[in-house]
Amino acid sequence: MNKLKGAAIIGQSGGPTSVINASAAGVFLEALNQPNVTKVYGAAHGIRGILNEEFYDINQEDIKELELLKTTPSSSIGSVRYKLKDLNVDDSEYKKLLEVFKKYDIRYFFYNGGNDSMDTCNKISKFMKNSGYECYCMGVPKTIDNDLAVTDHCPGYASAAKYVATTLMELKCDATVYDTPMVAVVEIMGRNAGWLTAAAQLAVYKGAGPDLIYLPEIPFDLDKFYADVEKKYKENNGQVIIAVSEGIKTKEGKYVPELVADSIAVDAFGHKQMGGTAQVLADLLKNKLNVKVRPIEFSLIQRCAQHLASKVDVEEAFNAGREAVKAATSGITDYMIGFKRHMDNGVYSCEYIKVPLEEVANAEKTVPLEWINKDGTGLTQAYVDYALPLIQGDAAAPLEDGLPRFAKLKKVFVDKK
Amino acid sequence: MNKLKGAAIIGQSGGPTSVINASAAGVFLEALNQPNVTKVYGAAHGIRGILNEEFYDINQEDIKELELLKTTPSSSIGSVRYKLKDLNVDDSEYKKLLEVFKKYDIRYFFYNGGNDSMDTCNKISKFMKNSGYECYCMGVPKTIDNDLAVTDHCPGYASAAKYVATTLMELKCDATVYDTPMVAVVEIMGRNAGWLTAAAQLAVYKGAGPDLIYLPEIPFDLDKFYADVEKKYKENNGQVIIAVSEGIKTKEGKYVPELVADSIAVDAFGHKQMGGTAQVLADLLKNKLNVKVRPIEFSLIQRCAQHLASKVDVEEAFNAGREAVKAATSGITDYMIGFKRHMDNGVYSCEYIKVPLEEVANAEKTVPLEWINKDGTGLTQAYVDYALPLIQGDAAAPLEDGLPRFAKLKKVFVDKK
Numbered sequence: 001m002n003k004l005k006g007a008a009i010i011g012q013s014g015g016p017t018s019v020i021n022a023s024a025a026g027v028f029l030e031a032l033n034q035p036n037v038t039k040v041y042g043a044a045h046g047i048r049g050i051l052n053e054e055f056y057d058i059n060q061e062d063i064k065e066l067e068l069l070k071t072t073p074s075s076s077i078g079s080v081r082y083k084l085k086d087l088n089v090d091d092s093e094y095k096k097l098l099e100v101f102k103k104y105d106i107r108y109f110f111y112n113g114g115n116d117s118m119d120t121c122n123k124i125s126k127f128m129k130n131s132g133y134e135c136y137c138m139g140v141p142k143t144i145d146n147d148l149a150v151t152d153h154c155p156g157y158a159s160a161a162k163y164v165a166t167t168l169m170e171l172k173c174d175a176t177v178y179d180t181p182m183v184a185v186v187e188i189m190g191r192n193a194g195w196l197t198a199a200a201q202l203a204v205y206k207g208a209g210p211d212l213i214y215l216p217e218i219p220f221d222l223d224k225f226y227a228d229v230e231k232k233y234k235e236n237n238g239q240v241i242i243a244v245s246e247g248i249k250t251k252e253g254k255y256v257p258e259l260v261a262d263s264i265a266v267d268a269f270g271h272k273q274m275g276g277t278a279q280v281l282a283d284l285l286k287n288k289l290n291v292k293v294r295p296i297e298f299s300l301i302q303r304c305a306q307h308l309a310s311k312v313d314v315e316e317a318f319n320a321g322r323e324a325v326k327a328a329t330s331g332i333t334d335y336m337i338g339f340k341r342h343m344d345n346g347v348y349s350c351e352y353i354k355v356p357l358e359e360v361a362n363a364e365k366t367v368p369l370e371w372i373n374k375d376g377t378g379l380t381q382a383y384v385d386y387a388l389p390l391i392q393g394d395a396a397a398p399l400e401d402g403l404p405r406f407a408k409l410k411k412v413f414v415d416k417k
Numbered sequence: 418m419n420k421l422k423g424a425a426i427i428g429q430s431g432g433p434t435s436v437i438n439a440s441a442a443g444v445f446l447e448a449l450n451q452p453n454v455t456k457v458y459g460a461a462h463g464i465r466g467i468l469n470e471e472f473y474d475i476n477q478e479d480i481k482e483l484e485l486l487k488t489t490p491s492s493s494i495g496s497v498r499y500k501l502k503d504l505n506v507d508d509s510e511y512k513k514l515l516e517v518f519k520k521y522d523i524r525y526f527f528y529n530g531g532n533d534s535m536d537t538c539n540k541i542s543k544f545m546k547n548s549g550y551e552c553y554c555m556g557v558p559k560t561i562d563n564d565l566a567v568t569d570h571c572p573g574y575a576s577a578a579k580y581v582a583t584t585l586m587e588l589k590c591d592a593t594v595y596d597t598p599m600v601a602v603v604e605i606m607g608r609n610a611g612w613l614t615a616a617a618q619l620a621v622y623k624g625a626g627p628d629l630i631y632l633p634e635i636p637f638d639l640d641k642f643y644a645d646v647e648k649k650y651k652e653n654n655g656q657v658i659i660a661v662s663e664g665i666k667t668k669e670g671k672y673v674p675e676l677v678a679d680s681i682a683v684d685a686f687g688h689k690q691m692g693g694t695a696q697v698l699a700d701l702l703k704n705k706l707n708v709k710v711r712p713i714e715f716s717l718i719q720r721c722a723q724h725l726a727s728k729v730d731v732e733e734a735f736n737a738g739r740e741a742v743k744a745a746t747s748g749i750t751d752y753m754i755g756f757k758r759h760m761d762n763g764v765y766s767c768e769y770i771k772v773p774l775e776e777v778a779n780a781e782k783t784v785p786l787e788w789i790n791k792d793g794t795g796l797t798q799a800y801v802d803y804a805l806p807l808i809q810g811d812a813a814a815p816l817e818d819g820l821p822r823f824a825k826l827k828k829v830f831v832d833k834k
Contacts, residue, residue, distance in 0.1 A: 016591045045596050074590035081595070165820055166724055173491035173823065174433045174721035178498070179462050184717075206820050299713045300601075304591035307583055307725060310819065391819040402727065402808040403582055403623050406590065 004134060006107025007039035008325070009055065011046040013113035013120065014081060014143065016074035017156025018163075018306040019317035021407070023112050023140045024076065025069035026321020028058050032066075034329045037108060041414060046080035046111075047120055051096055055104070055414040068407035070318055071397035073306035076409055083116060084123050094127045101128070101135060103417050108136050108328045112321070114143035114154075115362050118336055122357035125334045136328035139336030139357055140320050144303045146195035149363035150355045151338030155317035156303075158310040158390035161199035163302050164188055165391070168203040168210055171296070172241060181238025183229070183285060183293040187278035189302055191247040192216055193366045196302070200243035201379035202387055210241040217367050218376040219251035222259060225281075226288055228377055233289060246277050256280050307404060311393025316350055323352040336360050341389075348389035421551060423524025424456035425742070426472065428463035430530035430537065431498060433491035434573025435580075435723040436734035437529060437559045438824070441493065442486035443738020444527050444557065445475050449483075451746045454525060458831060463497035463528075464537055468513055472521070472831040485824035487735055488814035490723035493826055500533060501540050511544045518545070518552060520834050525553050525745045529738070531560035531571075532779050535753055539774035542751045553745035556753030556774055557737050561720050563612035566780035567772045568755030572734035575807035576726040578616035580719050581605055581660075582808070585620040585627055588713070589658060598655025600646070600702060600710040604695035606719055608664040609633055610783045613719070617660035618796035619804055627658040634784050635793040636668035639676060642698075643705055645794055650706060663694050673697050724821065728810025733767055740769040753777050758806075765806035 008031040012020055024042070031040045040058035043049035056077055058066075069076060084093055100106070109128075111121035118139045125137035141148050146157035168186065175182050188197040194215025203209030211232045214220060232240045249255045256277045278295035286293045320337045327335065335354040342349045371383045397404035425448040429437055441459070448457045457475040460466035473494055475483070486493060501510055517523070526545075528538035535556045542554035558565050563574035585603065592599050605614040611632025620626030628649045631637060649657045666672045673694045695712035703710045737754045744752065752771035759766045788800045814821035 016594050048596070072590065073587050075594045076590075078596060079594045162819060167718055167722070169821060169823070170490050170721040170723055171717055173489065173493075174717050177433050177492045177496045179465070179495060202818075202820060206818065207825075208823065294717070296716045296718070297714070300588055300591050300711070301584055301713070301718075304587040305584070306587055306590075388818055393819065394813075394816065396811075399811065401619075401623065401805055402579060402810065403619060404586060406586070406625065408624075 003036060004107050005036045005038055006105045007041060008037045008108035008110065009041040009043055009050065009106050010110040010112060011043035011050060012075035012077055012079045013046040013111060013117035014079060016079060016304055017142055017144050018073045018159040018304060018309045019155050019314050020074065020112060020142045021069040021072045021076050022314045022317035023142060023155060023321040025066055026318040027110050027140065027325055028066050028069070029063070030322040030325035031108070032059070034325060036329055038105070041104070041106070042077040045078035047082050047084065048080045049078070050100055051093060053100055053416050056409070057412045057414045060412045061409055065407045065409055068405065070314055071306060071309065071395060072406040073304040076407060077411070084120055087123065087127065097124060098128065098131055098133055101133060107134065108325070110138050110140055110324050110328070112140040112142050114145065115148055115360060115364060118148070118357055119361035121336070122361040125357055129334070136331065136333040138324040138328045138333065139360065140324045141336055141338065142317070144196055145190055145193050147193040147364045147366065149360050149365050152341040153339055153390055155313060155320055157195060158313035159305070159308065160196055160302050161202065161387055162310045162391040163305040163308045164196060164199040164298065165202035166308055167298065168200055168241070168243065169206060169208040172203065172208040175241055176239050181291045183233070183240045183242070183289065183291060184296055185242045185244060185278045185281045185285070185293060186210065186296045186298070187244055187246050187276055188298055190216065190245045192364060194245045195367055197243055197245035198367055198379050198383055199387060201383055202391070204378065205384045210243040211236065212240070212242045212377045213379065214242070214244045214248050214377065215367055215372060216245045216247035216249060217369060218372060220248040220256065221250065222284070229285060230289070238291065244277055244281060248277065260284070307396045309395040310391045311395040312390055314395040319352060327354060420453060421524050422453045422455055423522045424458060425454045425525035425527065426458040426460055426467065426523050427527040427529060428460035428467060429492035429494055429496045430463040430528060430534035431496060431560065433496060433721055434559055434561050435490045435576040435721060435726045436572050436731050437491065438486040438489045438493050439731045439734035440529050440557045440559060440572060440738040442483055443735040444742055445483050447739040447742035448525070449476070451742060453746055455522070458521070458523070459494040462495035464499050464501065465497045466495065467517055468510060470517055470833050473826070474829045474831045477829045478826055482824045482826055485822065487731055488723060488726070488812060489823040490721040493824060494828070501537055504540065504544065514541060515545065515548055515550060518550060524551065525742070527555050527557055527741050527745070529557040529559050531562065532565055532777060532781060535565070535774055536778035538753070539778040542774055546751070553748065553750040555741040555745045555750065556777065557741045558753055558755065559734070561613055562607055562610050564610035564781045564783065566777050566782050569758040570756055570807055572730060572737055574612060575730035576722070577613055577719050578619065578804060579727045579808040580722040580725045581613060581616040581715065582619035583725055584715065585617055585658070585660065586623060586625040589620065589625040589627070592658055593656050598708045600650070600657045600659070600706065600708060602659045602661060602695045602698045602702070602710060602712050603627065604661055604663050604693055604712065604714045606715070607633065607662045609781060611662045612784055614660055614662035615784055615796050615800055616804060618800055619808070621795065622801045627660040628653065629657070629659045629794045630796065631659070631661045631665050631794065632784055632789060633662045633664035633666060634786060635789060637665040637673065638667065639701070646702060647706070655708065661694055661698060665694065677701070724813045726812040727808045728812040729807055731812040736769060744771060
């Protein structure tokens, strides 16, 4: 049992999710309870906050507000997209981090993010170890992209998936209301991995989903796309809803907006008007079918729609934070908390496991090809079976005046030493 | 007391809302209970379904599914955008309607929609009266635009407003997460009336709203807009969220996309690439501020986001349908059910009133100018006091597999006579 006393710090990194703060709450509340944690800090804007010695003093926060972090979307202490340089190229930032860790007696370091963030955590962990500075570093996973290696799934994914499926069900009700043609192209986040777009299949499973689903795992073929849509258009009296991942690309590696790049419109300022995937596909279909086609982007909403958070997701995100603190304070370092799925007579449960940081740093897990139907326009039941247990339960924030009551942190900066 | 026996029919018309089916449920369930209603029909796609004699037999539906309509978005029996011709120009459709009413012994007619639909209802009501055919016609209000005259507010508005406010609060959490500039322009529905965009003020009231709000009630001035945004940009370290109504226009009556129409981009097919309001403003700001500006459109989602429906709204929508049936079957005709607000020691209640159809047909109620701040970039507390009671309570559909369980109607067509 590790008895090293010292301060704990957590940084949030990468794109927001509905539950990244739930993991922070797990870290904060567990760390505040650990006798060998002398101080709990929150780094403002991730690793940059540590480099700049900008920490919030979590010991000054109300426990009630920290609890409310479980149902507050995005990253309350600020996020960052910042990649540390290669140690062999430039070690100045690493040295600065070590200096800061020593100065504030930071012995427990938690980094919450996706694969880039796990890379950062891995680099710091290794540097501290090689420097002989005793410090326990743990990664806490987070990404709506669900693309971290080894772990069964990632906190943040299920809530975003629940948003995608629910909203598509509602859009289906809306878009099929007239007896006139209506084609909609819905763009869903996911650059290389189609996990979030795959959630459209959950709406299909419930009988109210899109007609066609395209993931980046399958090379995109525009002629096949036209044929797919025209077929559905005829079958459904002109009403077709299409879900596409923002990251679909041809076998030559071209993203959709690049398909029309040569003939792309130029605006009044001479800039190329490079639309998003949905916009470009809508323009192409409009021209092909000669009907109105509506592009719909879930945009930032899909990753911060806390009002549709999955209870399972919130609980697992919270527990991932707690487990990271328990592990670190018991002397474990250089791991990320991962999830292992158990199904016992149809009942889902989640085991928290430890995954070596180097196995998740920069690795990317995509949707298994055997879960995509032969036609490349939908998912199999295997995906539905995978996703359904994760999206269960409602975990929306408590209401005040009929609107969500999010956490209000004092965010008191620690005096710089 | 009217004792006329006969069939009742309801048509849904215009754009969907989260609660238009709640009103249908009110009509169906009340009509099924009225001894002098012999049959209950649902017109497929509104007035067109009546003209084509395409009715669903509501007597064959399960009561449980009709109850679920309260929490099923959009128009389950299909909607339509169809304006009857002027009676003096062409009376053929009116004669057809009378023929259909007689053939199916329709004595109770309910039409659920906005001001165009109330115009249709008014025309039919007057024609039936002048024809000497005994028939009781009642309008049931519905519109996210909240722009019907006389009534304090309209079913559908509060749920859409709750969506707008909640989502903006979440977007505020998301968009301010990095310590880098971030400008977002969020486009909200409302062509002539800014009621729905005004709901952005509720997010401001809760401390997490947009920085600037533009309604169509105030003429839009691009130079003032630039100045407003630049001021906020400096004050907020480059983080600015702007809510705009799709219908904002200059004092000359030009909509935003028309401002750039001369210099507008042309796509590969030679079509002008006329973006939406948010897209055009984002392009203009990008060029002016030289920063990334993200356009976000709530698109169809804002009007069908049943998962954020207001309980008050669902109940009032349901009751509006019931009250319409109660009125008609007690011998009242030629009115729309309206809402009158009562505040008793700060406690809100709604009285159901009868508004003559001709007073609401085609009339349009906009946001009072005195509720808009002097600067034209936000709303006063008077608006917040108006809106808050309406968005109270959660009325999301029951969950099944973690996703909404919407009504499943059998939709059995009545045999044509």
